[in-house]
Structures are given as structure tokens and as C-alpha cells.
Amino acid sequence: MGRIQLGEFEEIVMLTVGILYDSAYGVSIKKEIEERQSRKVSVGALQTALKRLEKKGYLKSKEGESTKERAGRPKKYFSITAEGKEALKVTRDNRNAMWDAIPDVSFDLKISI
Amino acid sequence: MEPDNQHPPKLIMAFFRWFCHKDLRKYVEGDLIELYRDRLLNRGRIVANWRFFIDVLLLFRPGIIDFAKDIYSNNNKDMLINYVKVGARNLWKDRFYTGINLFGLSVGLAFSFLILLLVNYEFSYENFYPNKEVVKRLGVHYNIGGKEDTYSNVPRPMAPSFFQEFPEVASFTRVAGMNGLETHKANFKHNEVFFESGDVFIVDSTFFNVFDRTLIEGNIKTVLNRPNTMVLSEGLAKKIFGDINPVGKSLEVLERNKKFEITGVFEDVPNNTHLPFEALVSWNGYYDEEVNSRWYGAHVYSYVRLHEAYQANNLIEKFPDFFNTHMKEAFDLINGTADLVVQDIEDIHLKSNLTWEVNKNGDLASVYVLLAIGVFLVFIALVNYLNLSLARNSLRKKEISVRKVIGASRLNISGQFLIETLLFTTLAFALSLFIVKLIYGEFQSIAGVDVTPFSLDHLMVFALVTLSLGVLISIYPSAILSSIRLVEGLKGRNKSTRESGRLQQGLVVLQFAISTIVILFTFVIRNQLVYMSGVDLGFEKDNVIVFHLEDSVLSANSELIKERIKTVSGVTDASFSSNRPGVNLNHTILSVEDNGEYNAVGSQFMQVDHDFANTIGLQVLEGRSFIKGSVQDADFGFMINETAKAKFGWDDGAIGKKMFFQNDDDGNPIYMTAVGVFKDFNVGSLHNSVQPVTVFYNREFGDQMLVRLSSGSHRMAVTEIEGIMNELSPQLPIRHDYLELELDRLYSDEKRLLKSMSYLSALTIIISVLGFIGLLSFAISKRQSEVGIRKVLGASVGSVTFLFYRQILVLILAAEAVAVPVNYVISDQWLSSFQYRSFPSILELGLVLLIIVVLSMGIMGFQVLKVAYMNPVDVIKEE
Numbered sequence: 001m002g003r004i005q006l007g008e009f010e011e012i013v014m015l016t017v018g019i020l021y022d023s024a025y026g027v028s029i030k031k032e033i034e035e036r037q038s039r040k041v042s043v044g045a046l047q048t049a050l051k052r053l054e055k056k057g058y059l060k061s062k063e064g065e066s067t068k069e070r071a072g073r074p075k076k077y078f079s080i081t082a083e084g085k086e087a088l089k090v091t092r093d094n095r096n097a098m099w100d101a102i103p104d105v106s107f108d109l110k111i112s113i
Numbered sequence: 114m115e116p117d118n119q120h121p122p123k124l125i126m127a128f129f130r131w132f133c134h135k136d137l138r139k140y141v142e143g144d145l146i147e148l149y150r151d152r153l154l155n156r157g158r159i160v161a162n163w164r165f166f167i168d169v170l171l172l173f174r175p176g177i178i179d180f181a182k183d184i185y186s187n188n189n190k191d192m193l194i195n196y197v198k199v200g201a202r203n204l205w206k207d208r209f210y211t212g213i214n215l216f217g218l219s220v221g222l223a224f225s226f227l228i229l230l231l232v233n234y235e236f237s238y239e240n241f242y243p244n245k246e247v248v249k250r251l252g253v254h255y256n257i258g259g260k261e262d263t264y265s266n267v268p269r270p271m272a273p274s275f276f277q278e279f280p281e282v283a284s285f286t287r288v289a290g291m292n293g294l295e296t297h298k299a300n301f302k303h304n305e306v307f308f309e310s311g312d313v314f315i316v317d318s319t320f321f322n323v324f325d326r327t328l329i330e331g332n333i334k335t336v337l338n339r340p341n342t343m344v345l346s347e348g349l350a351k352k353i354f355g356d357i358n359p360v361g362k363s364l365e366v367l368e369r370n371k372k373f374e375i376t377g378v379f380e381d382v383p384n385n386t387h388l389p390f391e392a393l394v395s396w397n398g399y400y401d402e403e404v405n406s407r408w409y410g411a412h413v414y415s416y417v418r419l420h421e422a423y424q425a426n427n428l429i430e431k432f433p434d435f436f437n438t439h440m441k442e443a444f445d446l447i448n449g450t451a452d453l454v455v456q457d458i459e460d461i462h463l464k465s466n467l468t469w470e471v472n473k474n475g476d477l478a479s480v481y482v483l484l485a486i487g488v489f490l491v492f493i494a495l496v497n498y499l500n501l502s503l504a505r506n507s508l509r510k511k512e513i514s515v516r517k518v519i520g521a522s523r524l525n526i527s528g529q530f531l532i533e534t535l536l537f538t539t540l541a542f543a544l545s546l547f548i549v550k551l552i553y554g555e556f557q558s559i560a561g562v563d564v565t566p567f568s569l570d571h572l573m574v575f576a577l578v579t580l581s582l583g584v585l586i587s588i589y590p591s592a593i594l595s596s597i598r599l600v601e602g603l604k605g606r607n608k609s610t611r612e613s614g615r616l617q618q619g620l621v622v623l624q625f626a627i628s629t630i631v632i633l634f635t636f637v638i639r640n641q642l643v644y645m646s647g648v649d650l651g652f653e654k655d656n657v658i659v660f661h662l663e664d665s666v667l668s669a670n671s672e673l674i675k676e677r678i679k680t681v682s683g684v685t686d687a688s689f690s691s692n693r694p695g696v697n698l699n700h701t702i703l704s705v706e707d708n709g710e711y712n713a714v715g716s717q718f719m720q721v722d723h724d725f726a727n728t729i730g731l732q733v734l735e736g737r738s739f740i741k742g743s744v745q746d747a748d749f750g751f752m753i754n755e756t757a758k759a760k761f762g763w764d765d766g767a768i769g770k771k772m773f774f775q776n777d778d779d780g781n782p783i784y785m786t787a788v789g790v791f792k793d794f795n796v797g798s799l800h801n802s803v804q805p806v807t808v809f810y811n812r813e814f815g816d817q818m819l820v821r822l823s824s825g826s827h828r829m830a831v832t833e834i835e836g837i838m839n840e841l842s843p844q845l846p847i848r849h850d851y852l853e854l855e856l857d858r859l860y861s862d863e864k865r866l867l868k869s870m871s872y873l874s875a876l877t878i879i880i881s882v883l884g885f886i887g888l889l890s891f892a893i894s895k896r897q898s899e900v901g902i903r904k905v906l907g908a909s910v911g912s913v914t915f916l917f918y919r920q921i922l923v924l925i926l927a928a929e930a931v932a933v934p935v936n937y938v939i940s941d942q943w944l945s946s947f948q949y950r951s952f953p954s955i956l957e958l959g960l961v962l963l964i965i966v967v968l969s970m971g972i973m974g975f976q977v978l979k980v981a982y983m984n985p986v987d988v989i990k991e992e
Contacts (some may be wrong), residue, residue: 026144027151043148044171047141051134051176066143069150071120072142 006091007060011036012089013049014058017078025064025075026050050078058084119167121149129169129815134179141172148986151530175186193532199512200533204540207505213887214498214537217880221494224876225576227655230564235480238385238462242325245459246422247283247639251275251415252454252467257702259760260715260805263454264411265467269404272415273317274439276614279431281424284322287396288388288414289315290471291368297471299392300367300845303353307367307846310349311391312471314414315399321379321416330360340398342378349391366394367844370665384562387461388414388471409443414471416458425455445648447702448713471695479866479942482634484871489627493877495586495621498537502590503617504891506530513594514602517844523595530591531584542576559868617888618924620683624884625928626935628877629965635870635945636961637953641944642863644951650856651794651803653730654692656685657852658831659693660818664843671814675724676741677837683822688724689815694697694796701806704771705840706784707759716757717796717804720811727850728821736768736789739810746810752789757805763787767924798859799949819852856985882969889921890976901985913981921973922966928961 006014016032017024029050053059064075080088080099120126126142133141145168152161204211239245251272254263272285290297291313299313316335321328328336329347331404336344343364348358363372373394382389419425432453436444440451456465463477513526521529549566557563567570662668671689698717705714723739723746725731734755739746740873749770758767767790774780793803822830831849838847857864893900900913944950953961 005537026140027147030144030148035383042171043144043168044174044177045170047137047144048174048176051137063140069147070143071146073139073146076140 005050006087009045010049010053011088011091013046014053014084018080018088022079023076024078029078053084054078056057056083057081058087068084119150119153121146122162125166125169129172129988132173132178134177137177141177147168150442154430181945196529196532197536199529200536203505203509203533210501210505210887210891211537213883214494214501215541215544217497218494218538218541218665218885219548220876221490221880222541222545222575223488223548223552224873225487226545227553227560227564227566228483228490228873230566230571231560231562232480232484232487234385234562235463235475238387238475240385240970241383242458244325244418245418246457246760248323248458249417249425249428250417250458250461251409251417252456254452254454255411255449255715256451257444257449257713257715258911259702262700262715263467265456265465265470266411266414266436268408268410268440269400270406270408270439272413272417274435275417275428278435279428280382281419281421281427282417283420284319284418286317286323286416287315288320288416288471289396291315291366291394301353302367302844303363307848308353309348312389313366313392313394314390315394315396317396320393320519323416326379326382329378329380330358333377336377337393337395337701338397339374340395341371341374342376343373343394345375345393346381346391347378348381350375350378358891368663370699384461385862387458387465387474387608395419399598401544410448411469414649422457425457428455429453446713447704450703455584465842466811468700473862476862476866478946479862482866482939482943483869486631486877488875489631490877490880490949491582493624493627493880493884495582496624497880497887498534498621499586499589500617500620500884501587501891502534503593503754503889504888506590506594509594510597510602513597514599516817517599517913519600527587527591527596529598530594531587534590535580535583535585541581543581546572557779559865561865620922620929621884621888622880622928623883625925625969626931626937628874628881629929629932629962630936630939631870631877632874632962632965633932633958634939635874636958637936637944638821638863638870638938640953640957642860642867645799645860645947648795648799648949650694650912651731651792654694654853654856656822656824656827657729658820658822658827658849658851659855660820660834660838660849662689662814662816662818663848664845666841667838667847668814668816670841674837674841675722675818678834680817680821681830681833683825683827684820684834685823686728686821688722688728688819689811690719690721690817691811691815691817692719692723692796693792693817693819693852693855694729695852695859696797698796698804698806701774701807703772703774705763706770711773714761714805716753716760716807718807718809720809720813720815722811725808728819730821731794732744732792734790734792735766736787736791739812742811744812746788747812749783749785750788750810751785752791752808753787754791754803754806754808755793756803757807758790760805800947802948878965878969882972884920886973886976889973892920892973893976893980897983897988900980900983901988904983904985905989910978910981914977917977918970918982921970925966929966933958933962 013029014032015037020028020032026043026046026108030043032044033039033041034044050059053085054061058081059078060081061076061078064077066072066074126145129142130138131146145165146167149161149165198264208343243247250265251267252263252265253267255261267288272287276282276285297312297314299310301310302306316337320333320337322335327980328344331344336342340617343366345353345359345364353364354362358378359375360377361375363374365372379393382391419428436451436452436795444451454467461470461474463475463480466474513521516526516529553566566575662671664672667674668689675687675689678684698719700715701718702713703716705709721739723741723743726738736752738752739750743750753761753767758764761767761772762768763770769788770787771784772787773784775783777783790810791806794806796804796806797804810852820834821831835847835849900916902909903913903916940952944952
């Protein structure tokens with residue numbers, strides 16, 4: 001496995017897929033991110049990210065049911081693969097390691113003066 | 114089945130399906146539909162459609178787009194890419210021609226975009242009234258004692274009587290300017306702060322039944338019912354009261370020295386209307402009953418709302434009876450007749466131009482001129498493109514033949530040229546947007562309106578039009594090129610050059626003719642303006658300053674102020690009057706003596722003091738001017754101008770002749786005696802001839818003070834005069850203006866036209882000369898080897914130059930020959946609106962033509978000379 005690279009938005013998408021567990025498809029992911037992050041997500045950006053993540057092997061998808069409000073179009077459900085989980089973990093570890101490396105002083109600067 | 118209206122817009126969906134990756138399509142489509150319905154339910158169709166459009170637009174990105182994965186795909190994508198590539202290479206290969214074309218087309222597009230927006234704006238007047246077809250303005254045409262005038266206003270009782278007597282009239286409103294007819298602006302005071310407003314009118318309570326306006330505050334049915342109430346526009350309310358709701362508050366109107374209660378706020382009126390209003394005052398109780406029942410004169414604008422638009426004719430048909438019942442009595446006294454005029458409100462701005470329009474009308478002729486030039490600009494630029502691509506494409510016959518050999522159909526070849534042209538137009542479009550951005554500030558200052566070129570609607574239309582023009586100009590070249598025969602093309606035989614050459618020449622001539630017409634016409638306008646500024650108006654307009662004594666304190670003390678002003682150093686003379694040159698005069702009916710009988714004759718009139726003639730430099734031809742302080746002159750004396758003298762039939766000498774126009778308390782006419790005759794002077798613009806003017810003596814007050822200053826700096830004197838006026842502590846601010854500037858403003862339309870025409874004529878000629886250069890340099894490059902051989906055989910520089918110039922000169926002369934008569938017709942049309950006109954002499958026009966020819970030949974000369982001086986070895990060795 002090569003170097004793990006996960007963009008900020010990709011990471012959020014992956015995490016959201018994780019949160020939604022077995023009901024993660026386009027609209028639900030979009031709404032979840034918009035709710036949690038209070039930012040607008042365009043369908044285009046989301047679909048591009050999903051496609052890229054699937055291509056990287058971090059996500060896998062299966063065709064779901066087609067409902068009336070979708071005018072008969074099927075949903076595409078996503079779930080995290082083992083590699084995906086690994087990638088998320090590595091990203092978090094890297095992040096944590098960097099957090100830990102920050103000396104306390106740099107946050108407490110104001111008080112110490 | 115689900116209801117049909119839950120589907121997102123089909124066109125956008127089709128676009129999405131077209132570009133979307135096949136594997137993703139059904140899922141993303143599902144997502145989109147789900148989101149769409151969600152938004153439809155929660156936020157309405159407009160938001161849903163808009164967001165859907167944005168979503169699809171944002172989906173148009175590399176990760177999602179995939180045209181070619183269809184099973185049925187015939188690998189069109191690569192072919193299309195190849196077309197674009199070849200097109201781009203061709204454009205780059207001939208960068209000189211591409212540059213010329215691109216510059217010409219994008220400048221042409223940019224300017225005509227702006228011009229057409231402006232024209233569109235001029236034609237959009239009153240469009241915002243949803244019921245504009247059924248709203249009509251009433252006017253009257255009076256023939257009184259032989260003086261005919263058409264007024265945009267009518268007697269006060271007319272509109273209400275129409276409403277009562279004619280079932281066609283659904284509603285009516287009278288509209289009277291706050292300050293009489295000349296200006297409608299008013300001054301307000303609130304919390305000791307002064308505000309000057311835009312137009313303010315006194316209107317009937319039914320105003321909003323005729324003119325649809327949404328009320329933000331107040332009840333539309335009752336706002337103007339009570340006396341002493343008024344409604345403000347949203348903008349004015351905000352300016353005066355800030356964010357506080359003004360309803361129930363009162364506002365002092367300085368013109369009336371009275372407070373009015375505000376009962377409502379209406380949404381701001383757009384600029385594109387002949388009747389802009391910022392505040393409306395209730396008619397109820399504003400005027401005396403007697404004033405409201407006068408059947409003569411023409412005092413108020415009156416509008417009616419009909420049930421159906423065609424009923425306007427019914428009103429005109431019924432008017433003679435109406436006249437007999439109501440107006441005949443009054444009009445028989447003054448030997449007058451009246452006809453009704455019913456105008457569509459949307460026509461008023463450009464086509465009306467009656468006496469006492471609410472605001473200065475637009476000029477239909479200028480709008481058409483601009484429209485024509487807007488179209489010409491694009492046309493000229495397109496001709497350039499067409500010509501150059503025709504010329505260049507003849508070099509590409511080999512490429513096309515090879516494509517055909519490999520199996521390209523005619524359709525493919527046409528498609529290729531279409532794509533190349535579209536590529537080019539897209540470039541030009543982008544560049545023209547940039548140019549629009551650059552010039553918009555200047556454009557706005559000349560045009561005086563914001564036509565919002567960057568609004569989404571306008572941009573869409575612009576893009577669409579540009580695109581269709583691109584398609585249009587690709588038709589001819591692609592038809593010609595796709596029809597070439599294989600063998601001929603491969604052998605490189607040029608059979609069709611001459612035919613297309615003739616077309617090119619025709620187009621160039623047409624193009625050059627148009628530019629010449631534009632230039633000549635600009636010259637005619639300039640000539641007319643110069644001529645008008647030199648016409649002897651009958652008085653001296655320079656160094657005269659007009660102080661407006663709108664304030665009642667000031668106008669009541671006119672004589673006192675005048676005597677003090679005369680002592681100011683630098684003041685040569687001063688005079689107060691009721692009128693001045695540069696504004697419309699009031700009209701009246703006089704009964705003038707004619708061999709012992711008295712005939713009613715119409716005349717304009719003005720009231721002035723005894724210093725008037727001296728102050729503005731009027732010449733007294735017969736008799737004398739008014740004598741200072743003479744009660745006799747004020748009550749029983751008057752002066753006339755030469756035109757009036759002729760019209761009154763007093764050719765045998767006017768002095769001592771009598772006339773009357775009003776009666777004393779016992780009902781006997783007050784006879785007045787002519788004391789003097791002025792040399793004719795022009796009061797209004799030179800569009801009109803000199804009108805008969807009767808001048809009365811007012812020795813006490815006037816609402817303006819004319820001050821003649823000695824030449825030099827006037828600042829000190831003006832400050833001192835203002836000081837004198839301020840000592841009387843006027844309520845209203847003192848305004849002053851130069852008489853010369855006021856007169857100048859009469860021609861503001863013509864000046865604007867001249868300014869825009871100067872820019873445009875420069876543009877058209879540049880673009881057509883560019884086209885010429887392109888064509889010429891192409892012709893030169895094709896004939897280089899010929900020139901080389903000629904030179905080897907002994908041709909001189911002169912003969913080679915002549916060889917090329919002869920061709921161009923013939924074309925240019927042909928163009929001029931077309932341009933001169935056409936320009937004559939157009940100019941004649943334009944000039945016919947002036948009573949005083951001057952057409953440039955043949956010599957002047959000839960000089961302009963000569964300059965055009967010499968300059969264009971000069972610019973092209975560089976290329977010709979380059980060829981003429983070249984070393985023949987350079988070209989011949991290439992063969």
C-alpha cells in the first residue's frame with residue numbers, strides 16, 4: 001500500500017459514510033455533512049469525492065432500492081472498506097502526533113507574558 | 114403515476130444526462146431528483162429550479178463528465194477534439210489576421226451590445242406597468258384665433274367629466290406639478306432639515322387605480338382620500354425619515370408653507386417612465402373650487418384607464434359632443450376650437466413631444482440612429498471575419514480534400530468549420546466582455562442610464578446572439594469549402610477565387626460605405642450644432658446669470674434686491690422677470706384691434722420689468738421700452754415682438770394699437786396699448802421658429818433675477834449677490850445658473866448624439882480599415898511571387914504601388930459614391946426637425962471624404978510599400 005493521502009473534504013466524506021453506516025448514499029451524506037459542518041456541499045463536489053474514494057479503494061458501493069421520491073432511480077449505498085478504515089486511522093494518528101508535538105507554551109503564550 | 118410538475122426542468126436534465134458518466138448517471142440523477150423535490154416542497158419552485166441548475170453546473174467537472182462511454186458512440190469525441198485543435202492551430206498560424214478579426218469583432222460586439230441595451234432601455238418605457246395598454250393620457254389640440262398648439266395637458270374638469278359621462282373610462286386621475294408646469298420638484302422640511310425631492314404631483318385619490326404601484330405602507334384604497342395628505346416613495350421616505358415608519362408623521366412642503374400628513378409609502382418608480390414621481394399629494398382640497406371648474410386653458414396632466422385599449426377611439430369620436438356641452442361657451446368667446454388627443458403612455462417618451470411634457474422627451478430619431486449603428490458595427494465586424502476566412506480558407510483546400518479522401522462527409526467538413534468559427538466567436542465574446550467592462554463607465558456617463566450589462570438576463574441574450582452569429586457566418590464558408598471537388602482540391606486548382614472575390618469586394622464596399630455614412634452624418638450633426646451656437650438669437654446670452662427666486666420672501670422683494678444688486682461691482686445690469694429665454698413661455702389669448710374689430714389671437718407672453726431689454730440686450734425697433742415705475746405702463750401698456758406684430762396684422766405700425774385679454778370687475782374689457790416692438794428673439798430651442806410674444810410690465814416682482822455681469826471672473830459678484838439675498842433669510846436655497854448654459858441644455862440630446870457618434874464613427878472606420886488591411890495583405894501575400902517577377906522584369910516601385918492601390922481606390926470610390934446620397938437622405942431627415950438648419954457645403958463634405966480616402970490609403974500604404982520595396986530574390990527563391 002502506497003502513501004496514504006486523504007484530503008480534508010475526503011476525510012469528512014469518509015467519516016460521514018461511517019456515521020451513516022448502512023444508509024450512506026448521495027443525498028443523506030450531503031445532508032449529514034451540511035448539518036454537522038454547517039457548510040454547503042454541492043452534488044458535484046460530493047460525487048467527485050465519492051468517485052475518487054471508490055477508485056482509491058477506500059469506499060465500496062452497492063446498488064440499493066429505488067424509491068418513489070427518486071422517480072424510480074436506484075440509490076447507491078457506500079460503505080468503508082478495510083483500506084478505508086486504515087487510511088482514516090493513519091490520518092487521525094498523524095494528526096494526533098502533530099497535536100502532541102505542539103509545546104504547551106505556544107497555546108499559553110498570552111498568559112505567560 | 115406521480116404528478117408531472119414534480120420533475121426538474123427537462124432541458125437542464127437533458128444536459129446533465131448528456132455529459133454525465135454513464136455508470137454514475139442513474140444514481141446521481143436519483144440524488145438530484147430527491148433534492149429537487151425536497152426543495153420544491155420547502156422553498157418553492159424558483160429556488161428549486163435555480164439550485165438544480167447550479168447543482169448540474171457544478172457537476173460539470175472532470176470527475177463526472179464522460180461523453181464517450183456510450184456503446185453507440187462513434188468516437189466522435191476525438192474527432193471533435195481534432196477539429197478544435199486544428200482550428201486553434203489555424204487561428205494561431207494566421208495570428209495577424211486572427212488579431213485583426215478578433216479585435217474588430219470583439220470591439221464591435223462590445224459596443225453594439227451596449228448600444229442595443231440602451232436602445233432596448235429607450236423602448237422599455239412604461240413596461241413595468243402591467244396594464245399599460247389601457248392607460249391613456251389625454252391631451253388637447255387648440256386652434257385659437259389661428260394659433261395652433263397641441264398640449265400634453267387638459268383643462269382640470271375634463272378627466273372627471275369623462276369618467277362620469279363615458280362608460281369606457283374605468284378610472285381617471287389628474288396629475289398636477291407641484292411647481293406649475295416648468296418644474297415639478299418640491300422642497301420639504303423635516304426637523305429643521307431641508308430636502309429637495311424629485312418630481313412631486315398633486316393627484317386624485319384614484320391615482321393608484323390608473324398607475325399600478327404596490328404600497329409598502331398604507332391602504333391603497335384610502336391613502337389619498339383626505340385633504341392635506343401625501344404618500345412618499347420608499348427611497349424618499351428613507352432619505353427623510355430613515356428607518357422610521359413615516360405613516361402618521363407630517364412633512365412641511367415649503368412651496369405651500371404647509372404641513373402634509375403622510376399616509377402611505379409606495380415602492381420606488383423605475384427610471385424608465387415619462388412620469389416619475391417621488392411623492393404624491395392629495396388633490397382633495399388642494400385647489401379652489403373655482404379653479405377646478407375652469408374649462409379653458411390646459412393645466413393638468415390627465416390620465417384615464419379604459420376597460421379596453423381600443424376604446425381610445427370612442428373617446429375621440431364622442432369628443433365633439435362633449436365639447437359642445439361643456440366647452441363651446443368658453444371657446445366661442447376666444448374664437449377657438451379644440452380637439453382631443455389620446456396618447457398611449459408607452460409612446461409618450463419617444464413619440465409625443467407636445468407642449469408642456471412632464472419631462473423632456475427622448476428623441477426617436479437618435480434612438481433609431483443608434484440602433485442602426487449598433488447593427489452596423491456587428492455587421493462590419495462580421496463581414497471582416499467572413500472575408501478573411503473566405504480568403505484564407507482557399508488555402509486549405511488540400512487539407513479538406515485529404516479529409517474527404519479519408520472519408521469525411523460534407524457534414525463533417527461543415528461541422529469542422531462551424532466549430533472553428535464558434536471557437537473564434539467564443540474568444541471574441543470573452544474579449545468583448547472585457548471591453549464592455551473597460552468602457553462601461555464612460556458609456557454610462559454619456560448615456561446617463563445604467564443598463565446593467567452584467568445582469569444574468571442580458572449576458573445570456575448576448576451570449577446566445579453571439580453564438581447564433583457565429584453559426585450564421587460559418588454557413589457560407591463551410592458550404593463553399595465542403596463542396597469542393599476532390600481532384601481539383603488536391604491538384605490545387607483555384608477555380609472559384611474570382612466568384613468569392615467578387616463577393617468579398619462587394620462586402621468591403623458595403624462596409625466602407627457604411628463607415629463613411631456614419632462619419633459624414635457625425636459631421637452633419639457637428640455642423641448643425643456649431644451653426645446653432647452661432648445663430649443670432651436676438652439677444653446677448655453670454656455673461657448673464659439667472660438667479661431663481663423660488664422663495665416667496667425673495668420674489669416679493671424683487672425690486673429691492675435688484676436695486677441692491679446693481680450696486681455690486683462687476684454687475685452691468687439686472688432685471689427680474691417671470692420668464693426668460695431657454696424655457697417654455699406661457700400661452701394666452703388676446704383680442705387684438707384690427708380695423709376697428711377685435712379678433713382673438715394666440716400669443717406667448719412674459720412679464721418683465723423695465724430693465725429686461727437692457728439686461729439681455731434686446732433691441733427695441735419701434736416705440737419705447739417700459740418706463741421705470743410707470744403704473745400706466747404696468748396696467749395698460751405692453752410690448753410685442755416682430756412676429757407678433759406681423760401676426761396681429763399691425764404692419765402699418767404697432768404703436769398705439771389696442772388689445773384686451775381680461776375684464777375689470779364690472780365685466781368691461783381692459784384695453785391695453787402697444788408701446789414698443791422688440792426685434793425678434795428666440796426663446797426656446799432652434800427646433801422651432803420665432804413665436805409671437807407679448808411682453809407685459811411687472812414693476813413689483815418676478816420669480817427670477819437676470820444679472821448681466823461684465824466679462825472676467827464672476828465669483829466675487831455672485832458671492833456678493835447671494836449675500837444680499839441671504840440677508841432676507843429665504844426659506845429655500847438660492848440657485849443660480851448661466852443663461853448660456855441653460856440655452857445649451859436645450860440641445861443636450863443632440864450633444865449626446867454627437868458625442869456617441871464621434872466615438873462610433875471612429876470605431877466603424879477603424880474596423881473597416883482593419884478589414885481592408887487584412888484583405889489587402891492577404892492579396893499581397895498571394896501575389897508576392899508575381900510582384901517578384903514583375904520587379905525582376907523591371908517594374909518600378911511606383912508601378913507596383915499603383916498596381917495594388919488601383920484596386921483599393923476603385924473599391925473605396927465605389928463605397929463613397931454609395932455613401933454620399935444615402936447620407937444626404939438621412940441627414941435631411943434628421944435636420945428636418947430644426948427650423949434653423951444648415952447642411953455642410955459640398956466643399957466641406959468633399960474635404961471630409963478626401964480625408965477619409967487619404968487616411969485609409971495612408972494606413973494601408975505601409976503594406977503596399979513593403980511589397981513595392983522588397984527584394985525580389987526573397988520571394989522568388991521560395992518557389
